[in-house]
Amino acid sequence: MYPINLDLNGQSCLVLGGGAVAERKVCRLLAEGAAVTVIAPSLTRPLQELAESHHLTWQPRTYQAGDESTFFLIICATDNEAVSHAVAAAAKAQGKLLNVCDVPDLCNFTLPSIVRQGDLQLTISTNGKAPALSRWLRKQLEQHFDERYGRWLAELAAIRRQGQSVLPTSRDRQAFWRQALTDDVMALVDNNEIDAASALLRDRLAAWERKNHET
Secondary structure, three states: OOOOOOOOOOOEEEEEOOOHHHHHHHHHHHHOOOEEEEEOOOOOHHHHHHHHOOOOEEEOOOOOOOHHHHOOEEEEOOOOHHHHHHHHHHHHHOOOEEEEOOOHHHOOOOOOEEEEEOOEEEEEOOOOOOHHHHHHHHHHHHHHOOHHHHHHHHHHHHHHHHOOOOOOOHHHHHHHHHHHOOHHHHHHHHOOOHHHHHHHHHHHHHHHHHHHHHO
């Protein structure tokens, strides 16, 4: 599998099925800004509420051939094996992105487990082979990569913007960050000393600027 992050903002996505699994997939798509359509005879109560509040479009029926044709991405979350195979064949013939839940052999992409802190996103994938292991690893990572790392990423982004004039070329930027973002800085972050870590990096950026001016 080739890992990739998709921008789904405004993209038209189809979810087949209205149960608990479909609910999780829909919520994740909506969180990424997708325009979601659900085709299913019935919905869980949370999905019904999303439909009633116009956060998704619901077509209360079963899948029909051709339903997938207008969508960028399709997730099949039904327990109907015949539907899963029909959707897989049709979607792949049209070059669509397709995930059939719990049937990796029918998918052309799988969904990783996610640890998210602000703009920091860590993903774990077993290529659909062992979802339970992905869940276990996610819980382990969540214990370590907590909200500290979301705050630290925001600080790094600010320092990076500050350094754009000091580090005008790609080579300069790579050289600085390789030297500056070291274990002692990250140890401060790990100890929740975000301000101290930020100050240390800013001092190193200032020292880099002085050195360049002297030369």
